[in-house]
Amino acid sequence: MITSRTISRGILKAVGSLVLLSLVLFFIYKIQTVILYIAISLVLCLIANPFARFLKKKLKFSDLIASITVLLVFVLILIGFVLLFVPLIISQAYNLSLLDTNTLQNQVGIIESNIETYFNLHQIDVEKMVKESNLSSKIDFNYFTDFLNTVINTITSFGVGMASVFFITFFLLKDQRLFKEKAKMILPDQNEEKILNSIEKINELLARYLTGLLIQLLVVFILYFIVLLIFGNENALIIAFLCALLNIIPYIGPIIATVLAAILTLISNIGGHFGSEMLPNTIYIVIGFLIVQVIDNNVSQPIIFSKSVNSHPLEIFLVTLISGITFGIFGMVVAIPIYTSLKVIAKEFFPNNKIVAVLTENI
Template structure:
């Protein structure tokens, strides 16, 4: 009975902590991002700590600042590389000639329209699917929608800037104070569980580093495959190809639906702004489908089994059920954080609830 009471109390405490984390989710997200960045800055910090000028060592505060500056410079350089490419994409979209677009798509859709009229006579003999498409595109680019878009972007940029400053501040102290994050977690547990918590944090650190590293490799691999396909096979301009490929790579981190969102969005942009000279829309659509489908097959059978199964140490079916539950509870955001969160829960369950058969089954690969 005493043992059961301990488990009940432990579960109750875990639920309270989970509720607090959910209630202060914005702060928790800042802390988690800072913890991930501090892991990236840790090797830089260790190298700086080893530097010695005779008897002089760099102060930890200065080493932490240099490490943070290097990290910030890396992301800033990445942004400076990507921003002009997306800028040119937005210029192409704003300069789209809708009348010319309608002429380009009318001929390939003529047969499709005639079949729709034969199958569904109530739509009328003057039915044209391209008219519907053009009308929807016009609605997207009205003055009010553009104004709302820029207002939303301005608000997002302000929030992002504030978030970046908060993350930089927290990350600095996580890098400077060697075990600061671990000590924050240890403070939530009684002293007698310190060894268990330290083992759990060590396992979590190793698994999450492998997971995020694998995720980065996945994004770069998908970006590379789609860039090659869009540039060499579809014949797009290189700048447009790399922007859309990077976009599909980033959206791919959303399990299952992300790749299709990216492919549809990229195809829509290509068909409206980036048609190669003399290209036939029908054959181009087939080419785009082939490029994105090939990349998706490679991702499903090569990248994802390696990243999700090996990094998270979980069965593919287990991951699939987990993502379905996460999607039903918290939508896309839930799907994004499901695997890292599940990894953390499994590691702590292994340390504190290893007597349960279910826990043993779920954590036997960790």
């Protein structure tokens, strides 16, 4: 028999559960930066594990020396990325400096004169309007100092973030065996084998996925580089590398890369004639990039990704599309790794479910 005390207890229990869930979600929201650092560190570990295993087995490195060596390689790669961007920035700044500033100043003067003539013809006293509007009091002169502080804070946060990621990655690489032993002690006995099998399989599939992603980016980089070289772009190597990196973002990344290549090509040809040099070169490069994307979307990407994570290309497309609609660009980037992990877990814990069996038959 249901009594008022039973009902009240049920309500209190439900309210307590909701409060606890809210507190957990709030806590996760507050530490989202730390979660992001850990996620990036886990990805770096997946990339570094094959290299670390090679150092330990073939060269007989200890866990400590192998981890330090791998991190040094990551740091050198990061420094290499930074050094790649510097020549591009200097080159584009030089191209912009070639602009005929006198012509630009004359054009601005003509526009200003035309505006003044227009207001005079309509008997509008601009000077009086400016004084009455008290425009100077509405201008926020703190904007520039705020902008400078934002830039400094961003650089500082990036530095702290990189240091945190490398610190976490170091211990994840160095103490993998220790973490596995501790996990075995914590995990419930009845599900211990399933959880460990899931983790092992996820590591294997994600390592293959990341390897496939690197191969895909390399293919796209080479094709972009060839296109830019054909049309004589001075910064072909750097622009191709930058545009290839944008391909990490499925479907949207290539579009951004094409627009970026077009803009950088226009800037690179600022000294030339617009009709005979700047515009034709830009159009040719855009067409070349579109051809590369057709090849990538229909040949290299489906083959590499479907083979690496054992999923059908249509399955990958739908998962990426749904994640993009739901969570934006970040959702598109992490869609395939998360979906693959969920498939592995589902197969391990619900092998007899018909839907799970169909989706995971190749895993």
